[in-house]
Amino acid sequence: MLKLEKNSIKETFMNNLITYKSNQEKDFFEFKNISKFYKSGKINVVGLQNINLKISYGDFIVIGGISGSGKSTLLNLMGLIDQPDQGDIFIENKKINYNNDRLTTEIRKNKIGFIFQNFNLIPTLTVFENIEYSLLKSIKEIKRRHLIINQALEKVGILNLSKRYPEEISGGQQQRTSIARAFAKSPSIILADEPTANLDSGNGENILEIMKTMNIEERVTFVIATHDSSIMKMAKRKIIVSDGKIIKDTRI
Numbered sequence: 001m002l003k004l005e006k007n008s009i010k011e012t013f014m015n016n017l018i019t020y021k022s023n024q025e026k027d028f029f030e031f032k033n034i035s036k037f038y039k040s041g042k043i044n045v046v047g048l049q050n051i052n053l054k055i056s057y058g059d060f061i062v063i064g065g066i067s068g069s070g071k072s073t074l075l076n077l078m079g080l081i082d083q084p085d086q087g088d089i090f091i092e093n094k095k096i097n098y099n100n101d102r103l104t105t106e107i108r109k110n111k112i113g114f115i116f117q118n119f120n121l122i123p124t125l126t127v128f129e130n131i132e133y134s135l136l137k138s139i140k141e142i143k144r145r146h147l148i149i150n151q152a153l154e155k156v157g158i159l160n161l162s163k164r165y166p167e168e169i170s171g172g173q174q175q176r177t178s179i180a181r182a183f184a185k186s187p188s189i190i191l192a193d194e195p196t197a198n199l200d201s202g203n204g205e206n207i208l209e210i211m212k213t214m215n216i217e218e219r220v221t222f223v224i225a226t227h228d229s230s231i232m233k234m235a236k237r238k239i240i241v242s243d244g245k246i247i248k249d250t251r252i
């Protein structure tokens with residue numbers, strides 16, 4: 001009996017290890033020859049040029065580069081917020097078809113958490129409602145949804161502000177609302193654009209600690225554009241962009 005139990009524990013462990021390994025080797029994103037241009041009057045501005053990139057599950061990637069180098073453009077394309085002008089994006093080996101709104105919207109809503117550089121909060125909704133709005137379709141049960149929102153707000157230290165509107169809270173508190181919104185979704189991947197830029201060191205450290213735990217324990221993949229040296233230190237892979245090109249891609 002004991003032997004049987006031991007064997008089944010061993011079997012479960014081996015199965016988990018196999019699933020873990022196969023997920024680890026699976027690519028979440030693939031960019032094939034991606035370019036993005038912006039128009040500024042009559043001038044074409046380069047956002048990104050010929051980017052080829054693969055991102056695997058469970059990674060912790062930091063994107064560095066000077067202002068205007070293309071970090072936000074890269075994250076916006078990964079988050080399916082914006083479309084490339086050239087090339088294809090694959091998510092879990094499926095080519096993104098921007099005309100097929102349903103699938104693209106589903107991936108964006110359920111698999112990707114996005115922490116925006118400018119927070120992107122809805123001004124007419126409270127802190128609590130801003131988070132609830134993004135969960136309405138994925139968590140139908142109200143009690144569970146409210147519990148998850150409160151837990152996310154508590155994690156980032158703004159539970160006491162849940163009834164305030166974005167204009168009634170500070171920039172750092174708005175940033176934490178945007179972070180809580182991404183955490184609450186329990187996404188497979190979190191894309192974060194300068195997530196600690198408006199935070200004091202204590203709050204910044206708290207957020208980084210949460211991200212580290214999510215990456216290790218829940219295997220959430222992180223891609224973070226930042227200049228923050230504490231985040232740089234946490235990176236498993238560093239990608240540097242310059243003039244819309246990847247000039248360095250190193251695994252640490």
Ligand SMILES: Nc1ncnc2c1ncn2[C@@H]1O[C@H](COP(=O)(O)OP(=O)(O)OP(=O)(O)O)[C@@H](O)[C@H]1O
Nearest residue numbers: 038039040045046047066067068069070071072073
């Ligand atoms: N909507 C837009 N219209 C015109 N040009 C744009 C637009 N958005 C970005 N750009 C240009 O594309 C390039 C890349 O911009 P991007 O926002 O990706 O840079 P970034 O690395 O995120 O910069 P920062 O560190 O300042 O946030 C820049 O030259 C920028 O001026």
Ligand SMILES: [Mg+2]
Nearest residue numbers: 071072117193
């Ligand atoms: Mg940016």
